[in-house]
Amino acid sequence: MGEWILGLYVFVLAMLVGFEVITKVPPTLHTPLMSGANAISGISLIGAILVTGSDGGQWATILGGIAVVLATVNVVGGFLVTDRMLRMFRRD
Amino acid sequence: MGEWILGLYVFVLAMLVGFEVITKVPPTLHTPLMSGANAISGISLIGAILVTGSDGGQWATILGGIAVVLATVNVVGGFLVTDRMLRMFRRD
Amino acid sequence: MPPYVMDLAYVLSAALFVFGLKKLGSPATARFGNALAASAMLIAVAVTLLDRSILTWGTLAGAMVLGALIGTVLARTVQMTSMPELVGVFNGFGGGASALVALAELFRVGVPGATGIAAGGSASIGVLVGAVTFSGSFIAFGKLRGFITGAPVVYPFQRTLNALLFVSILGATVWVALGNHDPTTLLILCGLSLLLGVLLVLPIGGADMPVVVSLLNSYSGLAASAAGFVLGNPILIIAGALVGAAGLILTNLMCRAMNRSLTNVAFGAFGGTGVAVAADAGDRTVRRTNAEEGAMLLAYASSVVIVPGYGLAVAQAQHEVKKLTDLLKARGVKVTFAIHPVAGRMPGHMNVLLAEADVPYDLLLDMDDVNPEFPRTDVAVVVGANDVVNPLAREENSAIAGMPILDVDRARSVIVIKRSLSPGFAGIDNPLFYNENSMMLFADAKEALSELAKEVKEL
């Protein structure tokens, strides 16, 4: 079994989990959920860190550095803004 | 990343899928569901085939051969009996 | 076939298992789900046979044909009422197979596949869990069949012995995991695990066996997963983990339907089937009736609700009840069945039983739907049911307090068909029998029902 095919298993299973986990979400939560999921997709930050940190030549560092900035904005901003939205849905 | 750790990912994700997939099952279906899941757990047949077929010495063949018999009973019998049960839940 | 086609076929099989399991959980799609799971298995087996360098075709083919034959015969011939036993047996086989695979791999290559401790660990866990499943399932089978006493088995020094066993198994598992797999150690691990399976299930009451089988089912999934780790085969890991998780959820659902917790089942609450507390009739009297009077009551009623229970299954009276139903319907009587979720000795027991006799699915009403109907029901016929209609459940300090029951005592009149006043599974008396509007028809369910049918026909 190659590493690649195991990756494919992981991908397929994660997709299935993703499909199952989100079922009935009330419209009120659509925007926060979208925003939270969006912050999770900033996971490419990990990739960006690996690429930048590994010292693979000028290009890799430059592209990786930009990627780190973009992904960090996505992650930090995404989670914060989601929390800000959700804080508003309070009950009296 | 070792193959082992990827296996762990696969395991954890599959467990999560398993938990999500079964939620509210009416009591009527408990027995067929149990029986169907039981047939799936006969998947060790694949392992038994690999062990028996690979010609790894007398012991492996004997143990493997018994395993193949047991697992095949589980798989074939399990799916058939589940179907037999489910065929009975018909609507007039 | 190029290797990546194989790999993709395995991935497809994994996805089909998931969909199959999902569909199995809902009534309308359950049969389709079972077919999906079966095709997933077929794909996985076919790919394995085609792809891997199979050397010893002879043994393999023989073993598979033999297994398929046994499986088919068992599946086709078994009585519907023996389903839980059969599932238990199959389950034991699956667990046994996983244990053997792990064992064979340990024999074959010492530490197989991947890195040391992880592989060794999963192999020894595979042997342990698989063997526990195997022996535990057969004790459950014995209890369900009645070979082994249904009552919880208790003996002196039980706790000390169990603790000792636990420690030794832990030791053996770690020892094997660390790379020591000479045959002696392996046999000791096997033996201890088999013993553990026996000792875990023996103390549990016979009627709780369906829950035990479901739990062992979850274990057999985990054992298959462990075997998957040993061989580095993802499809085993996935299918095993799916069953492991789904089985756990299902076990929980089953416990909840019986209004009990898993710990309560595992460590015994009210005894097993064998425990028959003498009926404490006191100074209360029951009203007896016979088939003739019963038939009159039924034939001239406008609505009848039949409440089947464990006794219907024991007497195998499903065809008789169907016949009586047809006769009454022909006379214009509205007949329905009230199905309690834990009537009988396995979930869905009554449904399976009545389906076997071709009682239309639509006539079977769930507890929540039928309870509001009882006050408007002329006659409720309780056939071999007891605990599920016991009004004591409404009292706070009874053994079955809190269990939801069928409110038959609210019907205009109640005919109870059973052989005596002896209690049911919970071993407690039933005040229903002494009610003003209750009549006892003491007889075997099969006989009573066919007599009733005969009398109705003659009216």
Place this chain on the structure above:
Amino acid sequence: MPPYVMDLAYVLSAALFVFGLKKLGSPATARFGNALAASAMLIAVAVTLLDRSILTWGTLAGAMVLGALIGTVLARTVQMTSMPELVGVFNGFGGGASALVALAELFRVGVPGATGIAAGGSASIGVLVGAVTFSGSFIAFGKLRGFITGAPVVYPFQRTLNALLFVSILGATVWVALGNHDPTTLLILCGLSLLLGVLLVLPIGGADMPVVVSLLNSYSGLAASAAGFVLGNPILIIAGALVGAAGLILTNLMCRAMNRSLTNVAFGAFGGTGVAVAADAGDRTVRRTNAEEGAMLLAYASSVVIVPGYGLAVAQAQHEVKKLTDLLKARGVKVTFAIHPVAGRMPGHMNVLLAEADVPYDLLLDMDDVNPEFPRTDVAVVVGANDVVNPLAREENSAIAGMPILDVDRARSVIVIKRSLSPGFAGIDNPLFYNENSMMLFADAKEALSELAKEVKEL
């Protein structure tokens, strides 16, 4: 730290992402879910920083601090009404990062990690999907902000051009996948993908942008997954796939709440916000009212339902509506809000807006709960809503046929606050305005509401 601790930390992080996403989907636990997902991210980042042999700490630290700063400032300062834009921007950044990671890896090692075509393929897919997400998100941003016309952009040879673009991208992707990653090819692939993103989003109406952002969100997950394949990093694969799947489901849910299909959104149905079909008043007349009369009506009503819409958001009148509510409540009037699922321009728009003004969550009623109340309502106040209260939706061949609406026309009287008779998003006339029991209060929502409040206070 031994390597397996790292590995286990990654596995833990993956599981936390799943739980976080699950919890995010239900109102009571959403905030906790977000926190879970954030801690999963923290764990993953910490493990990566600790474990991997990071060489160029300087650039890395600088870039992270910069990103965190920008993210924090944006998240804290943005107006609640600009949320969809902000999410769009963040999303674009995430997609861009994934594309850059794939690109950098291609630059760095030629074919990275695993075997040829698979790795090359995932890299080029990563670049493609990431770049589409990036440029598409910024067009969506522009449309939401109004930099770019909200109307669907149409130009000659649109189809031919798109087809050509598609073919060239397909060619470039395959070419790169096959192992050709000289800078020129990569730049061409990048450029074409960016163009594709622009051309895909441009033709979609401005008001559909929330759906587009959600779809692009799903893409950015897939891009992260692709980057994960490139680097052989399972946590990227998992988190990416989760978002990919969840985003798809969410997009579907959003479409369903608007009673449209995804194809319908993607290929334009009724135009964008800019399309203002002239109101065809014909010979019908409307009854006008003013703040004084309106205030009287409200103050002496016993029940008032306020129906907020897009105009409330445009006018930023959430605080004024809250003030009016408080004044009315002080006078003993029962005030509630009727929230249509697609009122405004993003799902939950009204909830977010009213929450910002501290309107208690309990006062907000869903469409299904409030509709039966209208016949018992004295005054319905429609504030900057139009399509969601348009009775034409009940007619079969109108542009919004079948869209469920709020039945304000069944209230005893209706006050409609908007600036003119011009139509809303769907661009169609609204017969509600000409009803007998409707009164139009032509004004900006903010002004009208504060005047009403002033008049109520003076009564």
